[in-house]
Amino acid sequence: MAKAQAIRRRIKSVKNIHQITKTMQMVAASKLHRCQEAALRSRMYSYTAREALSRLRKIVPGDLHPLFAKREVANELLIVFTSDRGLAGALNGNIFRKLITHIEENPTIKVKTIIIGQKGGQFVSKIKDRIEPVGLYTNWPSEPTTVDLRPIVSTAINLFTENQIDRVSVLFTDYVSTIRQTATLHTILPIDPETIAPSKIQMEINEDTTFEPSPEEVLKFILPRLIEMQIYQANLEAIASEQAMRMMAMKNASDNASDIMDDLSLTYNTVRQAAITQELSEITSGADATA
Amino acid sequence: MASISFELVTPEGLKLQADVYEILVPTPNGQIGIFPHHMPLINIVTPGVISIRKREGDTDDNLEHMATSGGLMEIDGKRARLLADTAERAEDINEMHAKEALERAIEMQKTAKDQVSLAEATSIIEQSTARLRVAELKRKKRRS
Numbered sequence: 001m002a003k004a005q006a007i008r009r010r011i012k013s014v015k016n017i018h019q020i021t022k023t024m025q026m027v028a029a030s031k032l033h034r035c036q037e038a039a040l041r042s043r044m045y046s047y048t049a050r051e052a053l054s055r056l057r058k059i060v061p062g063d064l065h066p067l068f069a070k071r072e073v074a075n076e077l078l079i080v081f082t083s084d085r086g087l088a089g090a091l092n093g094n095i096f097r098k099l100i101t102h103i104e105e106n107p108t109i110k111v112k113t114i115i116i117g118q119k120g121g122q123f124v125s126k127i128k129d130r131i132e133p134v135g136l137y138t139n140w141p142s143e144p145t146t147v148d149l150r151p152i153v154s155t156a157i158n159l160f161t162e163n164q165i166d167r168v169s170v171l172f173t174d175y176v177s178t179i180r181q182t183a184t185l186h187t188i189l190p191i192d193p194e195t196i197a198p199s200k201i202q203m204e205i206n207e208d209t210t211f212e213p214s215p216e217e218v219l220k221f222i223l224p225r226l227i228e229m230q231i232y233q234a235n236l237e238a239i240a241s242e243q244a245m246r247m248m249a250m251k252n253a254s255d256n257a258s259d260i261m262d263d264l265s266l267t268y269n270t271v272r273q274a275a276i277t278q279e280l281s282e283i284t285s286g287a288d289a290t291a
Numbered sequence: 292m293a294s295i296s297f298e299l300v301t302p303e304g305l306k307l308q309a310d311v312y313e314i315l316v317p318t319p320n321g322q323i324g325i326f327p328h329h330m331p332l333i334n335i336v337t338p339g340v341i342s343i344r345k346r347e348g349d350t351d352d353n354l355e356h357m358a359t360s361g362g363l364m365e366i367d368g369k370r371a372r373l374l375a376d377t378a379e380r381a382e383d384i385n386e387m388h389a390k391e392a393l394e395r396a397i398e399m400q401k402t403a404k405d406q407v408s409l410a411e412a413t414s415i416i417e418q419s420t421a422r423l424r425v426a427e428l429k430r431k432k433r434r435s
Contacts, residue, residue: 212319
């Protein structure tokens with residue numbers, strides 16, 4: 001009977017786990033809904049902004065703004081979006097793998113990082129000899145605004161214009177759909193008209209476009225905004241991905257817990273039945289002996 | 292009838308997509324009107340009111356007004372596209388809130404200690420003023 005009791009205890013603990021993972025799944029699902037909406041809403045703006053950047057870059061001379069400057073890449077800044085909490089499937093693992101691959105593929109480039117998320121902070125502290133952390137932001141809001149990102153954006157722009165950095169990229173998890181999210185590395189500075197342009201360009205590129213008040217003023221006004229927007233969009237995608245992956249991970253965990261519960265119940269019943277049968281046969285054999 | 296295809300995109304999504312006759316936008320050098328076949332132009336839009344005339348014969352009372360906090364206007368001859376930080380129709384504007392925000396921002400501007408808070412106060416003032424202006428235009432239209 002001791003065995004049956006042990007199984008019963010295990011069933012109880014698995015049931016608790018099931019309850020917790022189920023709740024986490026529901027929480028992630030409801031958060032996902034909001035984050036997904038936010039990411040999809042601003043996607044159009046972000047695409048249009050990228051198109052505008054690409055057009056601008058093609059119309060004006062390349063030396064008109066410091067953010068257009070293409071240099072030999074010796075120092076690179078990576079803005080890495082990870083999560084503050086774990087239990088989100090392969091979310092952070094995929095990002096870290098991409099980060100390591102990137103470092104190994106570019107041995108001559110000195111990589112500096114700005115990390116968003118506790119998990120990323122823990123990871124880079126382990127590979128300090130290969131990258132140089134510049135900034136770490138933890139307890140990131142679950143619904144960030146462009147204001148939250150401003151210090152990151154201005155750091156990136158300043159380092160780039162001061163020639164301390166020759167390239168700025170964002171590493172984030174792109175939210176493709178609820179079941180598909182991919183770790184993506186995207187270069188945002190210098191502004192390259194080819195890589196930045198979305199797949200379909202809607203507006204014509206006219207060489208004789210007029211600028212009001214002047215090309216310099218327009219660029220000075222709009223470039224920081226468009227760059228901020230790209231980083232913001234990456235952040236929204238990353239957050240939506242985090243919730244989607246957590247939801248899936250927790251769904252799998254709940255399903256597993258259910259399976260284990262079923263298995264354990266079956267074993268428990270068998271053991272219990274065996275015990276009863278044994279007891280019965282003991283009683284009958286005892287009765288036979290006294291008769 | 293001549294018309295220009297106009298798109299108004301904000302981080303909140305596509306706010307407007309229509310073939311229109313005239314678009315009035317605020318710029319650093321004053322308000323400009325954009326008509327069909329406008330020459331290719333890229334210009335800064337400052338915080339203020341955007342007014343849209345849908346058809347050629349429409350009177351000023353039938354203009355559609357929106358409050359914006361600024362952005363970038365692109366015109367390539369056939370299409371006009373405005374990438375704006377915000378764009379709100381009169382229906383989406385709470386006049387009370389805008390008025391309160393304006394008063395608070397004016398107060399903030401007076402007591403601002405550094406450039407950042409001063410810039411923030413100024414931008415709130417500009418945006419609230421644009422909102423109030425749109426709400427006022429809407430009210431005028433209803434009365435007439």
